Amino acid sequence: MSSSSRTIDAPRVLAPYVRIGVQGETLYLGFGSLQQAVNDPTLWRPLVRLTAYFRAPRTRAEALTFLRDVCRVREPVAQALLLTLESGNCLVRAHAYDPADRYSRHALFYELSGAQAEQVQRRLAEAHVLLLGCGGIGNLLAATLATAGVGELTLVDGDHVELSNLTRQFLFTEADVGLPKAEVLARELRRRASGCSVRTIVGSAPDAESLRALPEADLILVSADSAGITGLVNAHCVDSGQVWLNACYVNDIAVWGPLVIPGETGCWDCQALTARPPMDDPELAELISSVNGRYQAPSNGPVNMLASSLAVMDVLRHLGGFGVPASRNRRMGVWTHDLALDTQSAERDPGCPTCASIRPVTQEPQGAR
Structure with a gap:
């Protein structure tokens, strides 16, 4: 809790x-990732009484008085008990919910995450997300963002709905087979979140020129499976200063x-994030490319959802x-x-050929706003 809030x-x-x-021998307060364990049984009753006291709106001063005068708790213990509730985000402003x-x-x-909900919701309402790819992952990305209150979505996809899509692209139906994915997805989003402004761009896989023609967004979300799309988007976003994220x-x-937050984080090219054909063996590289050319991903609904x-x-x-953000x-x-959880470092490389020329920016983390 901030000092200004306490004042x-x-x-x-x-x-x-x-x-x-x-x-067992432990009292748990809060549960989830912010749960707090209290192992001293002498603190259980005053802590639970304090928690119950806050079922009605109370000031900090009132809570300390309650602990001292009613629960007969000494001042240092009273301060510690109240801090237990505050540090666990157990208390919210009287009309926050x-x-x-x-x-x-x-x-x-x-x-629960320590933010003021109305500020978060206002930021989401003012945000514009551009989504490249409206398939299995794109369906779910778009629906979750629109219903969460994101103010504007631009959907970009040149494909049409196929029967085999219906195992995982859940906003499409059998009646939509043959229709443009972006248009169908936009229709379904408007039915679910009328406050979200949804526009569509139906076209072929983006190249560098078409990416420059796209409207600017607060974040570009890539769920397309076009070959080389991540490198193209990365170069475009580093050049334009737009934030982007890949989901696949x-x-x-x-x-x-x-x-990728240009100037603040590493970019896609800062580290080797994917396996590629060897640059120093053209014959082997050609053979690998011929094998990879027939690849068809085993797309699965639960993996897409995760x-x-x-x-x-x-x-x-x-x-x-x-x-x-993780x-x-x-x-x-x-x-x-x-x-199992796997992580690959994407820390910034000062010698990266794509983003080295961008001056690093120093700013406090998003969560500190």
């Missing part, structure tokens, strides 16, 4: 997501990242200004056969 001492209330439970609001459950998540799969691995969900979480963190300076992968 103002506005009334706060217990967050709806707070639960308490005892397991409105169950009738469309985004109320997301608001609780943002508060490698057979049964759900992959997302790195989140990659898209984790990528969207990072997009929301970046655009909403809370937490730290893919910042890292390419992330979840091996779905054993749920």
